[in-house]
Amino acid sequence: MIRLAFRRLLMTPPVIFSIVTLVFFMTQLIPGDQARIAAGRDATIEQVEAMRIKLGLDSPLYIQFGQYLDRLLHGDLGTSVFTYRPVLTDLADVLPSSIELVCLAMIINLAISLPAAMLTAAYRGRRIDRTVRIFVLFGGTVPVFWLGLTLQNLFGARLQMLPIAGQHKSGEIVPRRTGATTVDSLLSGDFSIFLDSLTYVILPALTLSCAFIAVLTRTLRSSMIGVLDSDFVMVARAKGASNLRVLVRHALPNAAIPTLTIVGMQVGWMLGSTILVESIFGRQGIGSYAMTAVLQKDIFAVIAAVLILGIAFTLLNLIVDLLVPIIDPRLRRSHG
């Protein structure tokens, strides 16, 4: 088990390095002159050339890449040619609100998937199984952007129950501590602002979670069915365990372990899917940041955003892979 964990750990840096390399060279494909963008619209040719030298864009590509790697290892992700701020600072600004969104979306995902999977597995083949599955599947095949627009239209414009876009009421001042509005308002002890900011994040989170609920419910359902058919469940039933007890105490923990891998991946995918959701709901976050960065050919910002998303995905998978054998004693033994 330790050997397996060690191997997984050892494999992670090469994967991350490949992501860096790929992104760096891919950004070179984006047309447009970085030095000109950085120097500004009215810059003279001399100013553009000066900027080119200042940014190191005059040296060959492989040297630029080497310099970039060197700075990366020192924790410098470069300076955004658009905001003139270190990319790291920019990212630190937007990341918390994306994490806030993903966390809430994951909570919604689990809150719906777990009961739905248990229900459909317990009553498999019956009408309630079919109904719930169709309902969940419908959620999974609705286009994210369309769902976002429809929810905005329904709850925001027509029913006026929830705010349409943004992160908090204009004029409301939330002292910034973490960057996630809900956490900040709680930390500052202002409960009404907390509730308010929660209303802003609920529609985006719901929109984001919908597609993931379908996948999670499906996976969990089929692995629960596998467990329910196994001998030890029959023994439990023979000993008089109630249906609910069989489901919650026996089937769920056993089925949840393989599902954990999916959950880990889903968190990573959710972070990547924030692009659509954040642009629809006008939220600041890594998704909307990445999108503007690409459109403005802000190379360092693009690389940084992709890098953060890629690393997050890789690390989440690593953590889950390391976690699973700890939780599941059977795996610990089989891997020696």
Place this chain on the structure above:
Amino acid sequence: MLDKSKISSQWGRLSWFEKGCFVGVISVIVLAVVGPWIAPHDPYFVDLDKSLLPPSSEHWFGTDVDGRDILSRLLFGARSTLLAPLGVIVFAASVGTVIGTIAALNPGVVDELIMRLCDVGLAFPALVLSIGLASALGPSLRSAIIALALTWWPGYARLVRSLVLEVTHKEFIESAKVLGVPRRKIVFRHILPNALNAMYVQTTIDVSAVILVISGLSFIGAGAQPPSSEWGAMVTSGRDYMLTGWWTVVVPGIAISLTAMLFNLSGDALRVLNDPTLKQSRG
């Protein structure tokens, strides 16, 4: 390969609902093929007098802001909406099959290298890559297809690898080896046909996933461009008129959703056809 006679003999085992899904998928494909001939109006004809008309007998699904008939636009757009995912999946599945098979048949360094390469591919945020590629090649349906194909194959490579590995350890492969069947024949005649059976199910389900992603890319402007009537682009062009003409957004959205759902459910039904044990355990 899915055997045709097998399908016809097992058709009866499907529930009316599953049959309905297959019929639905086929009708969508037929509509996409004949759409341009049966469309009641010209999908690109701008008539500002008819801007944002609600659904009526003349315009079943209403008109958009430029007075174009939404039903006709849907029928015309069905082709690109369906062909784009097809392109992505054919590419991803063929590349994935080749790479996954190579990995499975060469355990050790090759396998490890390929699988780590897949990790990189899977860790790549597909949407960011697509936007990047769209701005590099110019936003079009084609760049969206290329970007997605590039991010989609690692999933197939992994799937095929595990399927091939599973088959390789079956007894009939062992006995073929013992009988002295050449390796190449074992791979192409025995391992691949058996392993790929399960892949067809995945491709059907993936059509629905790719339809959703491509329409999302069109929505943020990295895919099909106006005046194209690709369904995602239709939602985008209607989004500003949501309050005065909900049908401009709701109709193409439901079309995408319904198509995706039909493909998904058919994939499930195919899985049942493929795996008799599943049908029993569902009972």
